[in-house]
Amino acid sequence: MSTQLPIAEGLFTWPSENPALLGSRCQSCGIADFPVKKSCMACGSEDVTTEELPRRGKLWTWTIQGFMPKRPYKSDETMETFRPYGVGYVELPGAICVESRLVENTPEQLKIGMEMELVVDTFRHDEDGNEVVSFAFKAV
């Protein structure tokens, strides 16, 4: 029985029935940021709070990563098993556009403006056989 571990602490709620990405919100100017930071990127204020970001949004832009990246990329894949993957920014209403891997991985499946929702699932396995969990967005 393997254990599920988040790829980074504080990136999304975990463990959780209904995971959400975590962002920071500036109490001075109101802008949101992802991931959580200790100060505001827009105004520099250190008065920031953490909040759950919306789980649904619209695809803002996208591409397909066609070749296997060099390090620091770290997945279970080999050059032989690598499959191109989608990457995009998803506009989360009232918050921010978040960069994410996309479940869809062909140009035909992706269109700017389409509805997307957050999924959190196993991304790779670590040296001890634990499942490393990360986030992605998929078309609704």
Next chain:
Amino acid sequence: MDVAIVGIGIHPFGRTPERTGLQQGAYAARLALKDAGVEWKDMQFGFGGSASAGSADALVNELGLTGLPFINVANGCATGGSSLLSAYNAIKSGEYDIGLVSGFDKHDRGAFNADPKELGIGEWYGETGMMMTTQFFAMKIQRYMDMYNISKDTLAKVAEKAFINGSKNPNAWRRDPIALEEIANALMISDPLTKYMFCAPGEGGVGLVLCRADKAKQYNDNPIYLKGAAFRSRRYGSFEVFAPSQALEQVDGPTVDASKAAFEMAGVGPKDIDVLQLQDTESGAEIMHMAENGFCEHGEQEQLINSGATQINGSMPINTDGGCLANGEPIGATGLRQVYETCLQLRHQAGDHQVPNEPQLGYTHVYGAPGISAVTVLQR
């Protein structure tokens, strides 16, 4: 105090196994000194940069230990532009009369791979495969094409032009034209950009000798004057590389801000420019940078490119030496290559890639991670 460029030198771009990056920088510096008719010991200061080929100040070991102040500059792809701006200010302040600007590099094959820690981003960002400059450029042009109705054909046409221009430039890395269909149908790296639409990390070196404008004619019959030089970083809301998130509301990027500042300094506008070099890390960047630098409205690019305006014989010749696409990108040297090429053009010495009708005003623009731009306006 106005500033002039009185000496220019270049080491051919591409792959040169027999010379280190530093030696390529020294080679270019020696040519620049010779071009200005001066010696290394005449230099009162140096500014230079390299990302992967050691410290630029080690040039003194190659050129002679004269005791001059030589300062390393590191500003990503805008390193060359930043070195030039530093030298410009050093002379403009009245502190120095004459000095050298140098840029060189030598990169490993393959795409650059970045370390998230250097930019204050968590390891997860690189591990999950999102820390790729290629992806950023693809996502930026993907959205731009959607907003302004620009076709994939236009991307291929930009690359086609780059290789044609490179074939006319003896210092370019890629010297063979590539057919439009081959560019369009090549391996897709990151949709919508194929492998021929991206520049590759490479090698090369450039040296420039700058001096007080009132002394320029002592050194060169054909001095080129720096009428404007500006550098800007990103504001909140501009769409930049290596950003796990972007603001909901977009603002103009650093290129727009640097361009406006340089034009204001120079007292001229985009319509006055006869020849221009714009950062073309990939073909989409050249398209976006045409508008960001004020040379057209957003969305006008496709029609301009189809009409031939951006070719060497066109009304708005862009990247006349083949740009980054044909020259590759040795990070430290690339911004200075643009200035070298513009000086050649304004001296009317560019040979097969010379813009006709004796251009008088030129423009250069470099853009780099994590969201910085350096711009110059040059005058004969």
